[in-house]
Amino acid sequence: MKSKHQLAIASLMTVGALMMTAQPIAAATSSSTPIAPWRYDKKTTTYRDKSTSPYYKDVWRQATKNWQKQGFKWQSTKNSSKTTLTSYADKSAKGVVYIGMKQTTYTASGRIIKNKVMLNRASFQKFKYNKAERVKVAEHELGHALGLAHNQRGSVSVMNPANRSYAIKKVDVKGMQRRYQTPYKTVTNDTVYVANSSLKANPYLEIQTVFGHDHDCETASQFTLTPF
Numbered sequence: 001m002k003s004k005h006q007l008a009i010a011s012l013m014t015v016g017a018l019m020m021t022a023q024p025i026a027a028a029t030s031s032s033t034p035i036a037p038w039r040y041d042k043k044t045t046t047y048r049d050k051s052t053s054p055y056y057k058d059v060w061r062q063a064t065k066n067w068q069k070q071g072f073k074w075q076s077t078k079n080s081s082k083t084t085l086t087s088y089a090d091k092s093a094k095g096v097v098y099i100g101m102k103q104t105t106y107t108a109s110g111r112i113i114k115n116k117v118m119l120n121r122a123s124f125q126k127f128k129y130n131k132a133e134r135v136k137v138a139e140h141e142l143g144h145a146l147g148l149a150h151n152q153r154g155s156v157s158v159m160n161p162a163n164r165s166y167a168i169k170k171v172d173v174k175g176m177q178r179r180y181q182t183p184y185k186t187v188t189n190d191t192v193y194v195a196n197s198s199l200k201a202n203p204y205l206e207i208q209t210v211f212g213h214d215h216d217c218e219t220a221s222q223f224t225l226t227p228f
């Protein structure tokens, strides 16, 4: 039977080994942000901003402009559009954990029928996001809307699944270019799907920064594919 001392050393070694293996995986960034199964026809599309406050209109204006600088042109319209941007306030215990949401309706070939992109004002307030961080969440959701999936956990990417602090990076631009170089699929049955993604609030930014942003916090985003 092992002594207490031996057991303590054994468990310390296990912890050490876990930490060593966890680090490089968590710190990885895919060189090209992965793509989602949908896209617009071109790297130019319209959106209708349904925000009522000048503050959130400005958040969307900045986020769309930042994508535009990287080659994806979002054009504001007052007419109807496939894409609507808005904000809401859900401070319920269940709702406040989600800071951004997006719902994409698309066909099996990959054509976007409808995109609804939303920010949760109550969550921003509760977790004290400043305006620049709110713009980054908006850029993340717009990234999903235009056809990007998540980069890896801990990645330096606007599509980090817990993004609060990263702007659109080169890896994201590469992913966007690849998305628009990848044509629609040829399918026999163009089923319609709905994909929801939700970004959870990231209240642990300071802690993450101290540890080099390589620990995942309780944030995740999900895609659910539901034929209807």
Ligand SMILES: [Zn+2]
Pocket: 140, 144, 150, 161, 197, 198, 199, 221
């Ligand atoms: Zn996401």
